[in-house]
Amino acid sequence: MLKQSTLLLGILSTGLLCSTAHAAWTLNSEQSSLHFATVKNTTVSEVHHFKTLSGAISDDGKASLTIKLDSVDTANPIRDERMQKQLFETEKHSDASFNIDLGSEAIKSGAQTIVGTLSLHGVEKEVSTQVFVEQDDKQITVSSLAPVVIAAPDYGLDGGVEVLRELAALTSINVTVPASFRLVYDKQ
Numbered sequence: 001m002l003k004q005s006t007l008l009l010g011i012l013s014t015g016l017l018c019s020t021a022h023a024a025w026t027l028n029s030e031q032s033s034l035h036f037a038t039v040k041n042t043t044v045s046e047v048h049h050f051k052t053l054s055g056a057i058s059d060d061g062k063a064s065l066t067i068k069l070d071s072v073d074t075a076n077p078i079r080d081e082r083m084q085k086q087l088f089e090t091e092k093h094s095d096a097s098f099n100i101d102l103g104s105e106a107i108k109s110g111a112q113t114i115v116g117t118l119s120l121h122g123v124e125k126e127v128s129t130q131v132f133v134e135q136d137d138k139q140i141t142v143s144s145l146a147p148v149v150i151a152a153p154d155y156g157l158d159g160g161v162e163v164l165r166e167l168a169a170l171t172s173i174n175v176t177v178p179a180s181f182r183l184v185y186d187k188q
Helices: 004-014 078-085 159-166
Strands: 021-029 032-041 046-048 052-058 062-068 093-100 108-120 121-135 139-144 148-151 174-188
Touching: 052 174, 078 159
Parallel strands: none
Antiparallel strands: 021 052, 021 174, 032 046, 032 174, 052 062, 062 093, 093 108, 108 121, 121 139, 139 174, 148 174
């Protein structure tokens, strides 16, 4: 239910290929997605997503992904609001981001492991994930090959997970969240 906090970071880590300075490629938010799964009461699994993603890849290989945390969509408006306020604390931490320097090699097609920095809830940590990249003259698509697992305690979100558990009167909420993504960038 509210393990989305870890998901968000999975999410961010998935947004490996976005940009900064002068964008050569811009994230197509309509075709891109970031999903995460939560488990409550030991056996109840649910899949959620973020509705608002942005990012780019610059000519010099700098990539960034930004996730608007108040765009979390769990298909339950009350749960969404609780996650925004109690877990992500969006009044203080409105976004999560993932940044990576692809270097002079820039983007290469095929399966690969990427390492970048995930910023979530005021904490920055290095995240590694396996992706598959497809590129043509007009688009770059980056898809997760394996879920990115985000642990709430790593980002100071475990207290928020506990508050959510209490508010929903649950016996448990898992503090680790797997996330998967598909990011599509359009050439500018």
